[in-house]
Structures are given as C-alpha cells and as structure tokens.
Amino acid sequence: MNPIRQSLSLPDIQLSYLEWHQGEKPLLLLHGLADHGLVWSSLGDYLSTDYHIVAPDMRGHGDSSKPETDYKFASAIADLSALMDHLGWETTDVVAHSWSGKLACIWARQNPQRLKSMVLVDPIFVWKMPSFLKLTFPLLFRVLSSLQGMGPFTSYESAQAKAKQLTQYKEWTPLQQQVFQTGIEQKADGSWGSKFTIAARDRIFAEVMLVPGLTAPVATPTLFVQPDRGVNRFDSQLKPYKKYLTNLRLCPIPGNHWPFLSAPDTFNQVVGDFLQPRKE
Secondary structure, X not given: OOOEEEEXXXXXXXXXXXXXXXXXXXXXXXXXXXXXXXXXXXXXHHHOOOEEEEEEOOOOOOOOOOOOOOOOHHHHHHHHHHHHHHHOOOOEEEEEEOHHHHHHHHHHHHOHHHEEEEEEEOOOOOOOOOXXXXXXXXXXXHHOHHHHOOOOEOOHHXXXXXXXXXXXXXXXXXXXXXXXXXXXXXXXXXXXEEOOOHHHHHHHXXXXXXXXXXXXXXXXXXXXXXXXXXXXXXXXXXXXXXXHEOOEEEEEEEEEOOXXXXXXXXXXXXXXXXXXXXXX
C-alpha cells in the first residue's frame, strides 16, 4: 500500500506527513536527524493492514516547514500532539529512531498517557551533553553519515555519488534510492542538497546539549532495537535506559544505525512482534 502525503497547518509551520490508513490502531513513526518520513516505507507497508500509521517529516526536515529558529524538543512534541489531536488519537504506539528516540523518552516522561509503547531504534544523545562538547560539533557535522549528504553539491549526479558512499545507502537498494531521491532538492543557486537545513541542524544539536532525555523512571513499555553495527555497542551506553525505563526489552538485530533501510525484513518482524500483544 502506498502512503498518502498529507499536510497539517499549525500556528507556526506546515507539518507534512505520510499516512497509511488500512487499519485502525494508531502508530506514529518518528525519523532521525536529517531524514524524513519515507524512511519508514517498508515498515509502514508491513504493518498497514492492522494499523493507522502516520510518519511526519519533523520540522526542518523533508517537506515540512523550515523555520530559522525554534527547534526545541517542546515545540517538536507540541507538533506531534497537535497532529494526534487532528487525527483524533488520544494515545499511540511510537517508533522513534536516533535523535527522535531522545524526544520520545522526554515525551513519555512528561506526558505518559499519550504513549502506549515506545520502540527506540538505536537512540542517541539521551544524556544532557557537557557544554565543552560543543567544540566538537564541526567535526561531528563532517563525519556523521546522516549529515554528510547535506551538500551543497554541484549536480544531482555528484550528490548521488556521495550518497552511495554513506552508511544508510551502502546497498543502494530501491528503497534506499527512493529515500535519497525524496530527501534532496535543487536550490535556488542551481546546486543540490538535502531538504534538511543548516538552521535545523545547528539548533537541534544545541537543544540536545541542553535537555536531558531520561531523568526519572518511565513505565511505558519499551523495546530497544540494538543493531549490531549501530552506535549502541557497549553496556555503558545502555545504562541510562536500563536505569530509567522500568518496562524495557532489549533486542539485538543485524543492520547498521538504519536497520529499517539495511535489514528491513528482520526489523519489520521484530517491531511487529513487539506491537502484536498490544494489538490483541
């Protein structure tokens, strides 16, 4: 089933989202930094028979608005809450990748009645970050695979050549190609680059430094998806999740930081199996 592109007008932005609406059970899919809702295409198709699925392009990403300021977690959570209200959802299961995994933890801590369960896919930045790490941001921007594809590039062909070198697109499957093509655009000066903006990148990183993700126990049933080539490879990285998420299940799987792109069949089954008891 192909998702339908929808748009919701909020007071300060237009929120674009993909919707699969065969089933009825609400499911919200949140992408990571520099990605967009289509990364969930395989999972959306896999679960669409039983679920009403929505995958938004978070503010600053994809086809949603790109404000110059206000990339606070509170604003992103307000966007998602307004989207749920628009859909008539009181509560939902949430699948959240990477940076949005921290957002989901904050949301579950602040407003637990809205999240029935969480699937955290190789989440990052769960702690408040020491201010001295800001000095390393330029290096991070150069080496993080999710940000190397931002551009600018002189042509579409050069952007594509770079994309084929990035971790999330290494196999260059039809799904990976579609995700790449949907996330890139030609700029006013003729160059090519990501729809994700520098303003969003800089301000999201600044917010990540200021706001801790887990500071108190959270009882929301949670699946932690741990790819064997992801970023969470050591027990020390799992300690805050084990400490604060009181209903936590860990699930190692094959794949890189983007298992829904690198090992989608296994990923889809793992998520579906976790959600199934809640469906019944």
